[in-house]
Amino acid sequence: MRTPGIGPVTYRQLIARFGTSAAALAAVPDLARRGGGKAPPLRSRDDAEREIARVEKLGAKWLALGQGLYPRLLAELEDAPPLLIAKGDLNLLDRQSVAIVGARNASAAACRFARGLAHDLGQHDLIVISGLARGVDSAAHDGALGTGTIGVIAGGIDVFYPPENEERQKALCERGLVLAEMPPGTEPRARHFPYRNRIIAGMSSGTVVVEAAPRSGSLITARLAAEAGREVMAVPGSPLDPRAQGCNQLIRDGATLVQNAADVVEAIRPFASQVRSPRAPFEPILEQLNGHDALATVEELLGPSPVPVDEIIRLSGAPSGAVQLALLELDLAGRLERHAGGKVSLRE
């Protein structure tokens, strides 16, 4: 997972094909060479043990996809993080949860609303998930601190961002839960925030957007929630208030208008049973390839425009396992790009 160039989807493919991480690691150099590139620089066992020791020293725990307390709803994402680092009350993980997200520069009224909504959702036994950012996120965590709240951060578990949220993050480690995908010590960068947002949306039965400008990160979270088949909810505002436009547009596009906790509870009721439904996260690839080598065919079918993997399989005429293997080889060679919605393209 810490190898550059191996993302969550590639990781999942490798484990599905080779069964264990040891076998996958052993296979990577060969796969990459066949894909026409050089092998990515693998992290050593020492690197991994150092990180494990560091996480332990920080008082944090590991959550592994497909095991133990790993959130069931999150495991449904194609690009679910294989590992999460968690600090705080792990009991919060198997309860139904709702994400509350919104603008960092939200109005005082919106923050007050988010805090009240989070508090009221807590009274309905719901866990409130947010991103420990300024504004709406902070207000949501504060409102649910007494009943259960999970902060998902873009950087490492021991990094406080924004700095003024240090106390809040520490409070969540004590009385709530903080989750990080990146290794300890990671300073969050712009590209980390969409990864963080997929975890927020993926863990939650639904996402409530409180105040959001058009094209803001909160709308990305809402889109990710919709793509994951979860409930998207938005709090309306006056059309005269530019900060309400993102939410109003979401409602026009089909999001559920919510005015209070009762509206949210009603909207996410259908998801209640899914929170604890078991599911095999790594479906092993059992198909026999019989020496079928699809690499040349797949490479020819790919170009710079993203196409669905299903279409490559169909056009290639090869068994889907063979196509997946060819894609894995190109991927590990650094020549494949994976896009949202299961699409792939060849890197220029």
Next chain:
Amino acid sequence: MRTPGIGPVTYRQLIARFGTSAAALAAVPDLARRGGGKAPPLRSRDDAEREIARVEKLGAKWLALGQGLYPRLLAELEDAPPLLIAKGDLNLLDRQSVAIVGARNASAAACRFARGLAHDLGQHDLIVISGLARGVDSAAHDGALGTGTIGVIAGGIDVFYPPENEERQKALCERGLVLAEMPPGTEPRARHFPYRNRIIAGMSSGTVVVEAAPRSGSLITARLAAEAGREVMAVPGSPLDPRAQGCNQLIRDGATLVQNAADVVEAIRPFASQVRSPRAPFEPILEQLNGHDALATVEELLGPSPVPVDEIIRLSGAPSGAVQLALLELDLAGRLERHAGGKVSLRE
């Protein structure tokens, strides 16, 4: 029409059955007696001629259901007013229109929004209809005064209510159009406002609610618009603002969220072709009754709870024309109550 106890539905039934108002008037006393009551006090020809003269003197015109400029969409209502008194620019009557309604005690922001929306709808060649009340109504008329606006009032055409709107009503008589269902000189009473609201909703391709408390008159207009099959639109607001709750609830119940004129234009586009579609407002009852008398049966089927006329017809086993005649007799005898949705009950 000016006879107490003869409402728009009864009027329509009488004309459909007897062809002309003269024949209907001649039949009323007998029908009422058969229904088990005494005949309503009919207005004299002199009364009618006095009112006609008064309307003419006020510089107003008559619009008669099924004739000339009478608004096509309004004629579709089961309880369309048989007569309207109109003062102003009659050319506005055959153009597509949108109603803008809302709270009398609306916020300054809502009034500003209503004025801007009305102005922008005017730029799209739409006529803006409202009720010449305080607040949102007044703002909507002001915004559309240059492009075309119709005020529907609850009292007589020469009565100014609220008094501070006298100048505005006069301006609409000059540059827009004012419509009244009640005879000149009528001071508006509480019961007149829902009648006024059905005209606003009935003339319009859609109704936009700008700011409305739960259970307010604006929501009645929205319900009437929905019942007439027209587009219901609402402008959202913060859940923290009590004046936004009616609109937000409308949106939750399926109204289209609108933020600007473009949203409204898009929503009402399907109605554009209906504005000028001709339709026979009085479908004559051609059915031969062959002496079938359903009065006793119909009376037995009726009770104090409203039931659909269709159900009475089905249960009675009588021809629908015979049932309608029986209902008309009970109605003119003052023993029938007509309810929304074509339901009827017997008065206690």
